[in-house]
Amino acid sequence: MTERSVRWGILATGGIAASFTADLVDLPDAEVVAVASRTQAAADAFADRFGIARAYGAWESLARDEDVDVVYVATPHAAHRAAAGLCLEAGRNVLCEKAFTLNAREARELVALARERGSFLMEAMWMYCNPLVRRLKALVDDGAVGDVRTVQADFGLAGPFPPSHRLRDPAQGGGALLDLGVYPVSFAHLLLGEPSDVTARAVLSEEGVDLQTGALLAWESGALASVHCSIVSGTATSASVTGSAGRIDVPGGFFFPDRFVLHRDGRDPEEFTADPADGPRAGLKHEAREVMRALRAGETESPLVPLEGTLAVMRTLDAVRDRVGVRYPGEADPAAELVPA
Numbered sequence: 001m002t003e004r005s006v007r008w009g010i011l012a013t014g015g016i017a018a019s020f021t022a023d024l025v026d027l028p029d030a031e032v033v034a035v036a037s038r039t040q041a042a043a044d045a046f047a048d049r050f051g052i053a054r055a056y057g058a059w060e061s062l063a064r065d066e067d068v069d070v071v072y073v074a075t076p077h078a079a080h081r082a083a084a085g086l087c088l089e090a091g092r093n094v095l096c097e098k099a100f101t102l103n104a105r106e107a108r109e110l111v112a113l114a115r116e117r118g119s120f121l122m123e124a125m126w127m128y129c130n131p132l133v134r135r136l137k138a139l140v141d142d143g144a145v146g147d148v149r150t151v152q153a154d155f156g157l158a159g160p161f162p163p164s165h166r167l168r169d170p171a172q173g174g175g176a177l178l179d180l181g182v183y184p185v186s187f188a189h190l191l192l193g194e195p196s197d198v199t200a201r202a203v204l205s206e207e208g209v210d211l212q213t214g215a216l217l218a219w220e221s222g223a224l225a226s227v228h229c230s231i232v233s234g235t236a237t238s239a240s241v242t243g244s245a246g247r248i249d250v251p252g253g254f255f256f257p258d259r260f261v262l263h264r265d266g267r268d269p270e271e272f273t274a275d276p277a278d279g280p281r282a283g284l285k286h287e288a289r290e291v292m293r294a295l296r297a298g299e300t301e302s303p304l305v306p307l308e309g310t311l312a313v314m315r316t317l318d319a320v321r322d323r324v325g326v327r328y329p330g331e332a333d334p335a336a337e338l339v340p341a
Contacts, residue, residue, distance in 0.1 A: 005031040006292045009068035009092070011059055011083055013037045013046040016097060017074035020124075021050050023284040030288060036062035059083055063090035070120065070291060073097060076166055078173035078328065081106040084121070088113045093120035095291050098186075099178040102328055103321075104314040111307045120295055122302045123310040125186055127255040129286040132274045133190075134304070136241075136248060136260055140191055144262060146245030148223050151191055153184035153239035153254055156212065156230030167231050168207055170328050175209030177202075177320060181229030183255045184239070185320075186313050188217055188225035191241055194312040196220050202324035203232075215320050 008024055010017050010032060024030045032052050037043040040057030047055035056062045062071065063086045070093040073083045077099045084096045088110065100123045101107045114121035127133055140148065157180065159167075166172045167179060188195070195217035202213040212230035228235065239254035240247060246264035250257050262270040294302050301307045321327065 005029050006295060007031050007033045007067055007069045009034040009036065009062045009065060009071040010046070010052070010074065011036050011062055011071050011087070012074040013042045014074060017046070017072070018049070020072055020074065020284050020288070021046075021052075024288055025050060027285060027288060027292075029292060034062055034065050034068055059086055060090075063087045063092055066091075068092060070095060070295060072124070076172045077178055078102055078171065081110060084110050085113060088117055088119050088121065091117060091119065093291075093295060095122050095124050095287070097124045099173070099182045099317065100310050100314060102173050102178070102331060104311060104318050107311050107314040111311060114300065114307075118300060120291070120300050121307060122291060122294070122305050123307075124287060125182075125305050125310070126284055126287040127183060127186065128190060128305045129290045130256055131286065132257050132260065132272065133255070135272055136250070136257075137190055139248065139262065140241060140243075143245075144264065145241060145243030145247060147221070148192060148241060148243045150223065150242045151188045151225035151240070152227075153187045153225075154228040154230075154235040155180040155183045155237050155255070156228065156233045156235030158234035159231050161231055163205075163207060168205055168209060170208050173328055174207070175205075175211070175213075175326060176229040176231045177210050177213050177317060177326070180231070181213055181215075181227065181320070182313065182317065184227035184229060185215070185217075185316055187239055187254060188227060189309060189313050189316070192217075192219055192221075192223055192225065195225070195316060198316060198319040198323060200320045200323040202326070204324070204326065208326065210321075210324055210326050213320060213324060215323075217316065 034054040035046050035052050036056040036059050043055035071087045073096040075083050080101050084094045087094050161167045167174050197218040200215035202210040205211050211232045214228045217225040237253050239250040248262050250260045259273045
């Protein structure tokens with residue numbers, strides 16, 4: 001793999017799969033060789049759109065394709081455990097969309113399976129691979145704002161989404177938290193690690209999913225994070241981190257920012273901007289490059305998106321759902337690893 005293109009398989013054919021594949025085909029060291037869907041027609045249409053050689057009407061066929069180095073799993077998150085697990089069982093490396101799974105138990109199972117097989121596994125948290133987000137984290141880690149006191153982040157879509165939409169469907173893991181809230185929660189985790197305490201409130205739909213959720217995360221250090229997500233209101237998607245000696249503001253699109261501003265006591269504000277070559281979704285390319293770098297290095301996980309961090313985020317999401325009363329059909333009690341109330 002060190003001297004040739006990394007061969008990708010795409011599992012699912014929805015919007016995020018199309019966005020990721022469009023970025024992959026622009027990378028000179030990546031080759032998309034196969035795609036799979038639940039139906040042959042959907043796989044054929046996707047293959048025709050992107051010039052992919054092999055189209056499968058069953059996930060199992062892609063999982064067994066030994067010409068595939070790594071599979072990108074882009075199903076709705078309720079199917080991540082089954083889809084990623086199928087690929088790992090067959091010996092494939094996997095990049096799996098977020099939210100990584102429905103709950104921490106499923107996430108633990110995938111991580112254990114990957115480690116047992118010696119396969120690469122990574123959550124597709126493209127925000128963590130974004131160069132400007134990495135710069136922000138480095139500044140915070142280096143003490144640019146002093147000791148972190150507060151983090152704020154929000155992500156909301158105005159909708160409205162009908163009850164038939166996947167975001168309203170409990171069977172597909174619907175609701176704001178797993179689809180959108182995973183970004184603010186992951187942003188807080190990136191800067192502070194796993195919280196020691198979680199409180200939350202939500203407005204639930206008639207179907208039993210969260211239409212909007214607010215959570216307050218707390219750490220033993222005294223730091224607090226306020227995170228919010230919604231599928232009934234379009235928010236600014238802004239973020240900030242405030243410390244004992246300054247503040248960083250990300251004015252919008254915090255998970256793929258084009259700029260942020262560092263305010264330090266006694267100094268003029270400093271603006272940091274993205275490379276002009278990075279388009280609005282260039283983070284997908286950064287994510288793909290990180291996967292391919294790790295595979296070529298023989299690594300089974302990425303230091304940018306470590307598996308223990310993914311597990312910690314899933315535990316926090318479980319804790320939020322426990323506090324607001326959201327549970328999905330057929331789901332066992334997710335409370336086994338919850339952050340204490």
